Amino acid sequence: xxxxxxxxxxxxxxxxxxxxxxxxxxxxxxxxxxxxxxxxxxxxxxxxxxxxxxxxxxxxxxxxxxxxxxxxxxxxxxxxxxxxxxxxxxxxxxxxxxxxxxxxxxxxxxxxxxxxxxxxxxxxxxxxxxxxxxxxxxxxxxxxxxxxxxxxxxxxxxxxxxxxxxxxxxxxxxxxxxxxxxxxxxxxxxxxxxxxxxxxxxxxxxxxxxxxxxxxxxxxxxxxxxxxxxxxxxxxxxxxxxxxxxxxxxxxxxxxxxxxxxxxxxxxxxxxx
Numbered sequence: 001x002x003x004x005x006x007x008x009x010x011x012x013x014x015x016x017x018x019x020x021x022x023x024x025x026x027x028x029x030x031x032x033x034x035x036x037x038x039x040x041x042x043x044x045x046x047x048x049x050x051x052x053x054x055x056x057x058x059x060x061x062x063x064x065x066x067x068x069x070x071x072x073x074x075x076x077x078x079x080x081x082x083x084x085x086x087x088x089x090x091x092x093x094x095x096x097x098x099x100x101x102x103x104x105x106x107x108x109x110x111x112x113x114x115x116x117x118x119x120x121x122x123x124x125x126x127x128x129x130x131x132x133x134x135x136x137x138x139x140x141x142x143x144x145x146x147x148x149x150x151x152x153x154x155x156x157x158x159x160x161x162x163x164x165x166x167x168x169x170x171x172x173x174x175x176x177x178x179x180x181x182x183x184x185x186x187x188x189x190x191x192x193x194x195x196x197x198x199x200x201x202x203x204x205x206x207x208x209x210x211x212x213x214x215x216x217x218x219x220x221x222x223x224x225x226x227x228x229x230x231x232x233x234x235x236x237x238x239x240x241x242x243x244x245x246x247x248x249x250x251x252x253x254x255x256x257x258x259x260x261x262x263x264x265x266x267x268x269x270x271x272x273x
Contacts, residue, residue, distance in 0.1 A: 002033045003033065003058065004033045004034065004035050004058060005032070005033065005034045005035070005058060005060040005061075005256070005257075006034075006035050006053075006056060006058045006059040006060060007023065007034050007035065007036040007037075007059075007060055007061050007062065007063075007256065008036055008037040008038065008039050008053070008062050008063070009036075009037075009038050009039065009062065009063040009064070009065060010039045010041050010046070010049065010050075010062055010063070010064050010065070010068055011038075011039075011040070011041075011064070011065035011066055011067070011068060012040050012041055012042065012043070012066075012067060012068075013040065014038045014039065014040045014065070015038070015040070017038045017065065018245065018270065019036070019038065019063050019065075019249060020036050020037065020038055021269075021270070021273075022245070022246055022249045022266050022270070023036045023249060023252075023253065024036060025265065025266045025269055026249070026250065026253050026261040026266060027253075029261055029262060029265055029266075030253075030257070030259055030261050032257060039053075041068070043067065043068075043071075046068050046071050046072075047071075047075070050062070050072075050075060050092070054092075054094050054099065059094060060093065060094055060256050061091065061092055061093045061094065061252070061255065061256040062091075062092045063090060063091060063092075063249070063252055064089055064090050064091070064092065065090065066132075069088040069089055069090055069103075069132060069136075070087060070088055070132070072088070072089035072090075072092065072101060073087050073088055073089045073101065075089070075092070075099060075101060076098075076099070077092075077098050077099030077100060077101050078095075078098060078099070078100050078101065079100075079101040079102075080100075080101065080102040080103065082102070082103055082106060082139050082140070083101055083102050083103040085139055085169065086103060086106075086135050086136060086138070086139055088103055088105075088132055088135070088136055089101040089102065089103055090102075090103050090104060090105055090136075090248065090252070091103065091104050091251070091252040091255050093255050093256055100255070102255060103136060104248040104249075104251035104252050104255070105136035105137060105244070105248050106136060106137045106138075106139050106140030106141070107140060107247070107248065107251050108244045108245070108246075108247035108248025108249070108250070108251055109136075109137045109140060109141075109218070109241075109244045109247070109248070110137075110140045110141075110144065111247040111250075111251075111263075112239075112241075112243035112244045112246075112247050113216070115243065115247075116239060116243070118189065118214050118216075118237075120141060120144035120145075120146050120189065121144055121145050121146065122145070122146065122147045123146050123147055123187075123188040123189055124146070124147050124148045124150070124186070124187045124188050124189075125141060125146045125148065125149045125150065125187060125188070125189045125190075125191065126149075126150045126152055126178070126185070126187035126189070126190045126191065126205075126207060127141075127149065127150070127151050127152065127191045127193055128152050128153075128190065128191065128192045128193060128194050128205060129152075129153055129192065129193035129194030129195075130151050130153035130155075130158040130159040130161070130162045130193075131158070131193065131194070131195075133193040133194075133195075133218050133219075134151070134162070134191070134193030134194075134218075135162065137191070137193070137218070138162075138166060142166065142170055142173050142175075147174065148174040148175070148176070149173065149174065149175040149176070150175075150176055150177075150178050150185065150187065151163055151175065151176070151177050151178065152177075152178035152205045152207075153177075153178075153194075154194070156177060159177045159178070160177055163175050163176060163177050178205065178206075185206065185207045185208060186207065186208040186209075186210065186213075187207060187213065188213060188214065189213070189214045189215075189216065190207070190213060190214070190215050190216070190231070191216045191217075191218065192215075192216070192217045192218060192219065192227040193218045195219070201226055202225075202226035202227045202229070202230045204230060209234045209235070210234070210235070211234065211235050211236070212235065212237070213234065213235050213237065214235070214237040214238075214239075215227070215228070215231035215234070215235060215237065215238045215239070216238075216239050216240075216241075217231075217239070217240045217241055218241045218244065219240065219241055220240045220241035220242040220244075220245055221240065222273060224240075225240050228240050242267070242270060243263075243267065246263045246266050246267050246270065247263055249266075250263050250266075
């Protein structure tokens with residue numbers, strides 16, 4: 001009998017997570033036996049849960065989602081350079097007697113863009129929102145060498161703080177805070193990283209729009225998100241974050257098993273839900 005690897009996703013809330021579905025498809029297609037569960041954990045119990053989970057000999061890895069990504073970056077173990085910089089972890093792997101901590105969100109995002117033929121190099125990028133979701137992709141966006149990055153956030157102080165952090169780390173990147181007086185702001189790619197993309201009507205920032213722009217919502221839903229609904233009236237190039245979700249999961253799977261699963265099959269299965 002083949003070994004069954006114990007995996008899971010930790011969050012709160014977690015009831016509607018698609019991770020168990022996605023990883024079960026990956027495992028089936030790769031002929032790997034896993035047990036993958038969704039774990040709802042209270043915030044004050046996170047560290048004790050991690051310790052207890054990885055005390056079992058068959059426990060191999062965890063995905064981490066809200067509100068624990070920052071807490072996971074504080075765990076004792078070896079942390080990847082990207083996860084260290086963004087101060088967030090979404091993937092944990094047990095290696096011998098220690099933990100390996102990583103973030104696969106940025107890589108998943110870039111892979112999804114590439115699968116759609118979207119190029120970042122030498123392009124002007126606007127990111128709406130300056131929270132954890134936006135920062136989770138910022139490191140990888142910078143690696144792709146865009147012409148400019150504009151951070152547009154409802155609270156300007158938060159955007160200023162994010163820009164200051166990344167300017168200090170990457171002196172050659174043109175990254176700025178959006179202002180109210182930007183009549184020439186016409187980004188090539190507009191990314192929504194704000195939770196406003198799922199809560200009611202989307203309130204668009206000031207920018208010049210045209211049909212050739214690409215709009216990407218980091219949020220995902222089996223229905224059309226408010227951001228995507230707004231963007232579809234402007235351009236045919238509108239995407240939600242479901243592809244990023246599947247691609248970041250594939251990188252997690254690769255961390256655990258050393259094989260990157262086919263994402264197309266999982267995406268087809270998801271769309272049939």
